[in-house]
Amino acid sequence: MAGKSRAEREALEHQNTALMAVFERAGFDHIAPDIIQPADIFLERSGEDIRARTFVFTDPSGAEMCLRPDLTVPACRYHLSHANDPATERRYCYLGPAFRFPDELLSPQEFTQAGLEWFGAAKPRAAEARVLKLTISALEAAGLSRYRVTFGDLGLFSALLEDTDMPQRWRQRLRHHFWRPAAFRDLLDSFCAGRGARRTSISPLVDRVAEGDALALVEAEIAGRHLPLVGGRELAEIAARLSNKAADRQETPLARAKADTLNAYLAIAGEASGIDTAFAAIEGGARYEVARADYAQRLFEMEELGLNPRRFHFAAGFGRELEYYTGFTFQIEADTPHGPVAVAGGGRYDNLLSDMGSPVPVPAVGCAIHTDRLQAVLA
Amino acid sequence: MTTITLAIPSKGRLMEATAELLAKAGFTIDRLGAERGYRGLLKGLDGVEIAFLSASEIAQNLRDGKVDLGVTGQDLLNEKIPPDDPHVELLVRLGFGPADVVVAVPECWLDVATMADLDEIAESFYERHGRRLRVATKYHNLTRRFFAEKGVTGYRIVESLGATEGAPAAGIAEIIVDITTTGSTLAANHLKILDDGVILKSCAVLAGRRAALADPRVVRLRELLSGIT
Numbered sequence: 001m002a003g004k005s006r007a008e009r010e011a012l013e014h015q016n017t018a019l020m021a022v023f024e025r026a027g028f029d030h031i032a033p034d035i036i037q038p039a040d041i042f043l044e045r046s047g048e049d050i051r052a053r054t055f056v057f058t059d060p061s062g063a064e065m066c067l068r069p070d071l072t073v074p075a076c077r078y079h080l081s082h083a084n085d086p087a088t089e090r091r092y093c094y095l096g097p098a099f100r101f102p103d104e105l106l107s108p109q110e111f112t113q114a115g116l117e118w119f120g121a122a123k124p125r126a127a128e129a130r131v132l133k134l135t136i137s138a139l140e141a142a143g144l145s146r147y148r149v150t151f152g153d154l155g156l157f158s159a160l161l162e163d164t165d166m167p168q169r170w171r172q173r174l175r176h177h178f179w180r181p182a183a184f185r186d187l188l189d190s191f192c193a194g195r196g197a198r199r200t201s202i203s204p205l206v207d208r209v210a211e212g213d214a215l216a217l218v219e220a221e222i223a224g225r226h227l228p229l230v231g232g233r234e235l236a237e238i239a240a241r242l243s244n245k246a247a248d249r250q251e252t253p254l255a256r257a258k259a260d261t262l263n264a265y266l267a268i269a270g271e272a273s274g275i276d277t278a279f280a281a282i283e284g285g286a287r288y289e290v291a292r293a294d295y296a297q298r299l300f301e302m303e304e305l306g307l308n309p310r311r312f313h314f315a316a317g318f319g320r321e322l323e324y325y326t327g328f329t330f331q332i333e334a335d336t337p338h339g340p341v342a343v344a345g346g347g348r349y350d351n352l353l354s355d356m357g358s359p360v361p362v363p364a365v366g367c368a369i370h371t372d373r374l375q376a377v378l379a
Numbered sequence: 380m381t382t383i384t385l386a387i388p389s390k391g392r393l394m395e396a397t398a399e400l401l402a403k404a405g406f407t408i409d410r411l412g413a414e415r416g417y418r419g420l421l422k423g424l425d426g427v428e429i430a431f432l433s434a435s436e437i438a439q440n441l442r443d444g445k446v447d448l449g450v451t452g453q454d455l456l457n458e459k460i461p462p463d464d465p466h467v468e469l470l471v472r473l474g475f476g477p478a479d480v481v482v483a484v485p486e487c488w489l490d491v492a493t494m495a496d497l498d499e500i501a502e503s504f505y506e507r508h509g510r511r512l513r514v515a516t517k518y519h520n521l522t523r524r525f526f527a528e529k530g531v532t533g534y535r536i537v538e539s540l541g542a543t544e545g546a547p548a549a550g551i552a553e554i555i556v557d558i559t560t561t562g563s564t565l566a567a568n569h570l571k572i573l574d575d576g577v578i579l580k581s582c583a584v585l586a587g588r589r590a591a592l593a594d595p596r597v598v599r600l601r602e603l604l605s606g607i608t
Contacts, residue, residue: 201574238488238489
């Protein structure tokens with residue numbers, strides 16, 4: 001359908017007025033971030049998967065611009081351009097169109113997103129609980145009554161990883177792969193294998209690097225084989241990586257039991273308020289215990305706000321789809337005769353504003369509601 | 380009974396091999412109209428029309444429902460039509476026109492052997508140079524699907540419609556995804572295929588629309604061509 005009829009438009013506006021009233025009454029400042037955004041933040045932050053679905057074009061000066069595929073990054077840009085000190089607490093909400101090429105699920109290419117972003121909140125657990133509460137209140141105000149809430153907690157996983165004894169560069173690589181379960185498992189296995197790791201076409205060279213000077217070897221190899229230097233990487237960079245690979249072989253392999261612990265944690269799922277017994281069965285260290293206490297604190301804050309966590313579902317692996325989240329993540333699915341339909345999601349993303357140029361760290365938590373989908377569910 | 384349409388490549392090696400294959404199955408192709416008409420009839424099986432199309436358009440024509448069957452490269456089919464497409468299905472791998480779609484990187488990247496290496500490099504490349512690694516290719520969808528499956532995300536695709544293997548030397552991209560038969564073009568350009576960088580072992584295929592699969596003419600063609608290859 002090329003557009004909405006008057007009745008459809010009015011129904012969506014009516015629903016969204018109800019959503020926004022909840023956010024505004026809670027003291028969130030209703031802003032209108034730009035629709036047209038510089039493309040690089042989205043593309044460089046998200047990689048090819050989002051790029052493939054983003055409408056990108058070139059302005060007359062040659063700059064790459066895009067139609068926003070989401071409103072979180074535009075709200076962050078708004079904040080950075082308006083706040084004198086980005087770490088000062090600000091609470092924003094918004095309502096407006098976002099644009100994505102349809103994926104294989106045939107979602108619409110333009111849709112209206114409602115959401116809120118809370119920057120610099122002093123009490124992180126209370127803010128997370130409040131964002132979840134406001135999301136649920138908004139959905140209920142619009143008429144949604146049957147839904148399920150799932151959440152995850154990347155803070156627990158990060159803490160467990162920090163508590164696990166291994167070289168820091170291994171941790172970085174594992175964290176980078178958190179989002180990709182299969183790659184994560186393979187990497188973990190390779191750390192356990194130690195010297196017995198699978199050999200590749202460059203293993204013979206790594207053998208030689210282990211014995212000598214990496215840079216000299218790389219230079220001799222390039223000169224000897226008359227290889228042109230293309231691809232924009234320096235020899236020093238290439239040599240340093242070969243040295244790391246040689247060093248990896250000298251490291252004590254990761255104990256299988258430690259790897260099993262990480263995998264066991266990631267497999268945890270169940271009713272959110274009773275899940276602590278599963279957390280307790282995981283052998284973590286001091287940081288993990290702090291993260292467990294944070295989790296308990298968050299549940300407490302939810303109850304304080306009148307939410308019932310016994311109705312919520314926790315999954316340790318939840319959030320693997322959403323790359324910029326750093327802590328609490330959640331999703332709300334409407335129950336429909338055709339199965340669950342995701343209508344809202346959100347979470348904590350403490351690194352995004354720094355990545356976008358903030359000179360100081362800015363804690364951030366937010367949510368987004370897919371209003372067209374919600375309307376379709378309620379229709 | 381209405382006719383069904385079989386699309387075959389309009390020129391080149393694929394067209395010749397397809398004509399030979401149909402001849403082996405006992406059919407000949409009657410081109411209609413002028414010498415180089417783009418329509419024809421399959422003699423030996425009533426009610427089958429031939430559409431001569433460029434190999435790269437056949438998948439799209441299948442997807443759009445403009446033809447019922449098509450012979451094309453598996454690389455082109457998989458690029459245009461996702462594996463779980465509800466309307467179009469690969470029916471027979473015909474065997475001719477073998478070629479691999481591969482991920483290749485500069486040979487001077489002595490520290491890179493696998494897709495996992497590429498993923499690590501992507502991170503440090505971004506930190507050092509402030510931009511993403513670029514992959515030159517005409518296979519956007521195959522590349523995206525394969526890289527996602529291998530857990531590599533920090534890259535960008537740049538369009539390449541010809542001489543893809545020259546992109547790294549020209550400074551247009553660092554990596555390529557391209558089709559290769561012997562690998563000699565890659566070697567001549569000082570590029571190497573990653574150990575786990577074969578995206579697809581392609582050859583010519585017969586594909587068809589699911590809605591047409593029960594048609595007796597389609598059943599017969601499918602049987603005959605499966606028997607030969």
